Amino acid sequence: MSFSWTRVGAILHKELRDYRRNRFVIATMAATPVLFIALPTIQLIAASTTGKAVNLRVGLSLLYMLVIPVIMPSVISAYSVAGEREQGTLEPVLTTPIRREEFLIAKALAAFVPTLVVAYAVFGIFLAIAALFAHPVIVSAIYAGTHVLVQLLFTPLLAGWAVWVGIAVSTRTTDVRAGQQLSVLGSAPPLVVIALMSLNVITVSTALAIVLAAALLAFDLLAWRAVAAMFDRERLVTGNRGRSTAGR
Amino acid sequence: MVVEHLSKHFGERIAFDDVSFEVGVGEVFGFLGPNGAGKTTTVRTLGTLIAPSSGSAIVAGIPLSPKNGPAIRSRISMMPESPGLYLRLSVRENLECFAGLYRLDDVRGRIGRALGAVSLEDRARDLCGSLSKGLRQRVGLARALLNDPAVLFLDEPTSGLDPVATREVHELIASLRERGVTIFLTTHRLEEAERLCDRVAILNTTLRLIGRPDELRVQLFRRSVDVRLRAPLDDPETVFGAVADVERWEQTPSGYTLAVSDPDLVAPALARALVAADADILSLAESHHSLEDVYLELVDEDVEAKSP
Ligand SMILES: Nc1ncnc2c1ncn2[C@@H]1O[C@H](COP(=O)(O)OP(=O)(O)OP(=O)(O)O)[C@@H](O)[C@H]1O
Ligand SMILES: [Mg+2]
Numbered sequence: 296m297s298f299s300w301t302r303v304g305a306i307l308h309k310e311l312r313d314y315r316r317n318r319f320v321i322a323t324m325a326a327t328p329v330l331f332i333a334l335p336t337i338q339l340i341a342a343s344t345t346g347k348a349v350n351l352r353v354g355l356s357l358l359y360m361l362v363i364p365v366i367m368p369s370v371i372s373a374y375s376v377a378g379e380r381e382q383g384t385l386e387p388v389l390t391t392p393i394r395r396e397e398f399l400i401a402k403a404l405a406a407f408v409p410t411l412v413v414a415y416a417v418f419g420i421f422l423a424i425a426a427l428f429a430h431p432v433i434v435s436a437i438y439a440g441t442h443v444l445v446q447l448l449f450t451p452l453l454a455g456w457a458v459w460v461g462i463a464v465s466t467r468t469t470d471v472r473a474g475q476q477l478s479v480l481g482s483a484p485p486l487v488v489i490a491l492m493s494l495n496v497i498t499v500s501t502a503l504a505i506v507l508a509a510a511l512l513a514f515d516l517l518a519w520r521a522v523a524a525m526f527d528r529e530r531l532v533t534g535n536r537g538r539s540t541a542g543r
Numbered sequence: 544m545v546v547e548h549l550s551k552h553f554g555e556r557i558a559f560d561d562v563s564f565e566v567g568v569g570e571v572f573g574f575l576g577p578n579g580a581g582k583t584t585t586v587r588t589l590g591t592l593i594a595p596s597s598g599s600a601i602v603a604g605i606p607l608s609p610k611n612g613p614a615i616r617s618r619i620s621m622m623p624e625s626p627g628l629y630l631r632l633s634v635r636e637n638l639e640c641f642a643g644l645y646r647l648d649d650v651r652g653r654i655g656r657a658l659g660a661v662s663l664e665d666r667a668r669d670l671c672g673s674l675s676k677g678l679r680q681r682v683g684l685a686r687a688l689l690n691d692p693a694v695l696f697l698d699e700p701t702s703g704l705d706p707v708a709t710r711e712v713h714e715l716i717a718s719l720r721e722r723g724v725t726i727f728l729t730t731h732r733l734e735e736a737e738r739l740c741d742r743v744a745i746l747n748t749t750l751r752l753i754g755r756p757d758e759l760r761v762q763l764f765r766r767s768v769d770v771r772l773r774a775p776l777d778d779p780e781t782v783f784g785a786v787a788d789v790e791r792w793e794q795t796p797s798g799y800t801l802a803v804s805d806p807d808l809v810a811p812a813l814a815r816a817l818v819a820a821d822a823d824i825l826s827l828a829e830s831h832h833s834l835e836d837v838y839l840e841l842v843d844e845d846v847e848a849k850s851p
Contacts, residue, residue, distance in 0.1 A: 305643025309629060309636070317629040360625075387686070390590050391644035392617035408552040529593040533553070 300395050304531040307408075308399035310375070314409065323370075324409065327363060335359050335421060339429045347472035354493035355438045357446055360421065361489055363414040364454035365482045372406040372461030373478040376531070377471045386532055395526040399519075403458045410454045418446055441492070441504045448504065449489055459518035466526060469534060472520045485511055544694055544727070545556050549598035551584050558584035559785045563599070566694075566727060566742075573740030573756075574729040580747045582729040583624060586696050589727070590621045603693040605828045617645065620692040624699050626683025630672035630837060634663060634682050634842060637671055645690040657685040677708025684715060695719070696727045701735060713739060754830070766807050768813065769830040770815060771798040773823035786812050 314320045335356030379385040387397070425434055438445070461478040467475035488507060492499045499507075544566040551558040559581030564570040576582050587593045589602050591612040600607040603618040628637050635842055637655060642650040657666045662683040666674065671682060680700060687695055700716070701709040716739050719726060730736055736743045737756040744753040752759060775794070783792045783801060788809050791802040803809045806829040817824055 299646060301646045302644050306642050308643070309632065312636060313629060313631050382630070383623065383625045384629055385625045385627070386592070386646065387621070387627045387641075389592060390616055390619075390621040390623075391641060392613040392646075393644050395611060448726075469820040528591075532587060532592045 298394065298396060302391075302397045303401040303404070306388070306393075306398065307404050310401070312523075315406075320371075323367075323448070324413060327367065327413055328420065331360055331363055332420050332424070336380055336424050336428075339425055339433055345515075349433060349436050350439075351494065353442065355435060356421070357437075357442055358486075358490055358493040360414070360417055361446070361449060361453060361486060361493075363417060364410055364450045364459050365486055366479055367413065367457075368406040368410045368454045369457040369461040369482040369492035370475050370476040371409070372402065372458045373465045373475040374471055375402045375406060376462060376475050377463035377468050379463075380469075380531065380534070383473060389528055389532060395479055395528075396523055397463060399409075399523055399526060402521075403455075406458045406461065407451075407454055409530050410458075411451055414450045415447075418450070441499050444488065444501060445492060445499070445504055448508045449511070450506055451486055452515060453489070455515035456485055456511065457516060459515065459522050463518070463522045463525065466522070466531060485514070544603065545601040546589070547599050549585075549588065549600055550596050551581070551588055551593065552596045558590055559746065562746065562750050563735045564744055564750065564753055566725060568583045568725055569723040571622070571716070571726045571728060571739055573736035573743035574727060574736055574746060574748035575733065575736050575743055578727070580731075582731075582746060583698055586621065586727065586729060586745070587697050590619060590696055591615050591826065596659075605819070617690070618698065620687040620690055620759055621696040622683045622687045622698060622700060624702060626679050626686075628671040628682055628686075633668050633670050634658070634674075634685075635667040637682065638686055641686050641689055645691060646830055653689055657688045659684045660688055673707075677704050678713065680708065680712060681705060681715070684712070688719075689781055691753065692724070694725045694727060696729075698729050699731070700728070701730070701732070709735075766803060766806055767830045768801045768809060768827065769795070769798065770801065770813070770817070771825040772817070773825060774818060776822055781815050782822075783813075786816050789813070798825075 308340040314324075338352055338356050376385065379388070422437070425437055457478070460481040461475075464474045464481065468477070490496075492504070492507075546565070547563050549562045550560045554562075555695065562581075562585065563808050564572075573594070574582055574585065584593070587813050589597050589607070591602075591607065595607070603619065605611050605615045607615065618776065626633065626755060629640070632640070635658075637659060638654045639650060642653060647653055658667055661684050663681055663685060666678065671679060674682065677761070684697075684700070687697070695834070697716070701712050702753040704712060716726065716728065720739070720741075728736070728740060740756060742753065742755050743759060745759075758767075776799075779792060779794070779799060783789050784797070786809060788803055788805065790804065792799050801809070810827060810829075814827055817827075
């Protein structure tokens with residue numbers, strides 16, 4: 296039996312349906328854009344238009360938006376496995392022929408896709424508002440250099456990393472809240488590199504941005520393999536810590 | 544299904560040990576045992592969720608091994624102790640998700656038949672969160688029927704249900720049995736096992752007994768008569784030996800207990816024999832050993848609380 300997108304789709308579909316009926320998720324997804332657009336926009340519109348400060352402010356605003364693909368997927372994915380276990384819905388799923396890769400990819404997509412939608416939407420709205428209301432100097436600062444490229448490229452890559460950290464934590468934790476905090480923490484490190492770029496501490500050429508992106512992509516793929524290798528049905532079902540002698 | 548010397552240890556703790564039995568096609572097999580006996584762990588092991596520590600098994604015709612996990616899982620289905628439904632999804636949506644996981648064709652038809660089997664067609668659009676415990680259990684059963692499993696594992700399907708809901712689940716299982724579904728049913732309720740199962744096994748970490756419920760009843764439920772006398776008999780063997788149908792006797796603090804095949808038949812003759820022996824009879828009555836007592840005796844050892 297080989298990898299089946301039907302099974303991935305079944306879980307993904309279920310997750311998305313579940314989100315739509317979950318007030319907490321809806322509220323979070325609605326609040327995120329508001330929160331993450333308001334601040335950078337105010338910053339930009341209120342900004343002075345001279346000197347080095349412009350570039351710094353633009354960098355800060357964009358960096359601020361990259362927090363979305365760090366926090367959102369790690370919170371969702373940290374919940375995804377631990378939450379199902381808490382509700383007792385994990386065991387029935389694991390007794391179906393689903394393979395661990397299918398299960399993990401489905402869970403990952405369920406956190407990844409909404410994040411990408413929200414993060415790109417926020418960025419799009421930000422660009423639109425900037426184009427309409429911000430000073431032309433600021434607008435040209437946004438499009439100068441590698442800002443847009445970094446934003447587009449790193450949103451999915453950061454999200455990918457955060458998803459795997461979240462799932463890794465989620466398969467091991469018994470406490471959903473603690474798991475979410477831990478996974479946000481674990482998802483943040485790559486953001487440091489990007490912070491250095493956005494704040495012009497390291498000046499980035501397009502080439503360097505792409506190299507860094509490739510490196511992060513490699514980390515994402517490694518994380519996926521590591522999470523798949525760590526996946527242990529027995530442990531997930533029994534919550535047995537560490538002493539299991541089981542195979543997968 | 545064939546299980547041979549199967550064991551599962553969690554570190555030092557033994558969940559179940561050296562369990563062997565066979566379940567035939569179309570059979571309803573009851574797996575009885577007290578809390579902590581290892582029933583759930585056995586079901587999970589046979590359902591490939593956890594790996595056995597030793598021993599072997601064939602489930603739905605496929606040898607149990609990590610490699611065969613997906614193949615076995617596609618041929619069986621399992622209802623855990625709590626049905627584990629997605630509460631924010633409707634009954635139908637829950638079933639759709641699982642139909643996808645089994646990659647079933649004719650999803651509409653199958654869901655319709657599964658809901659029909661548990662008489663829940665009218666509740667298909669209701670959110671599972673709004674259903675009572677009994678109805679959720681039935682949805683769980685419908686979900687387990689979706690893939691027409693070769694073996695259906697039910698882990699305490701009536702635990703926590705009221706008598707009406709329990710009866711409904713019992714009727715459902717009985718109807719599945721008529722349809723020839725092979726069922727592995729765990730329970731700690733004797734009357735449930737007696738009513739529904741072709742054969743039962745009593746587990747308390749190790750397998751204690753296995754057989755048809757009526758055989759076990761005879762085996763466990765040896766009928767007996769209690770005799771209370773003012774003073775012990777001088778020669779009980781002569782007195783009791785003379786009465787036909789007394790199989791065994793033993794002295795108790797207040798008199799004697801006699802194993803008999805039919806108390807009603809023995810009592811008059813026994814009374815006459817005792818009177819003839821000049822005994823002062825205080826009472827003569829059938830003793831009330833329920834299946835429960837024997838079961839309790841069998842599973843008396845408190846395995847779970849024992850430190851590993
Ligand atoms: N993950 C685990 N780690 C350690 N011990 C465990 C684990 N799961 C179960 N056990 C132990 O294995 C034994 C059998 O447990 P199991 O849940 O199979 O019993 P059960 O017969 O299903 O009981 P119940 O009637 O309460 O459902 C118990 O002593 C339990 O403490
Ligand atoms: Mg149990």
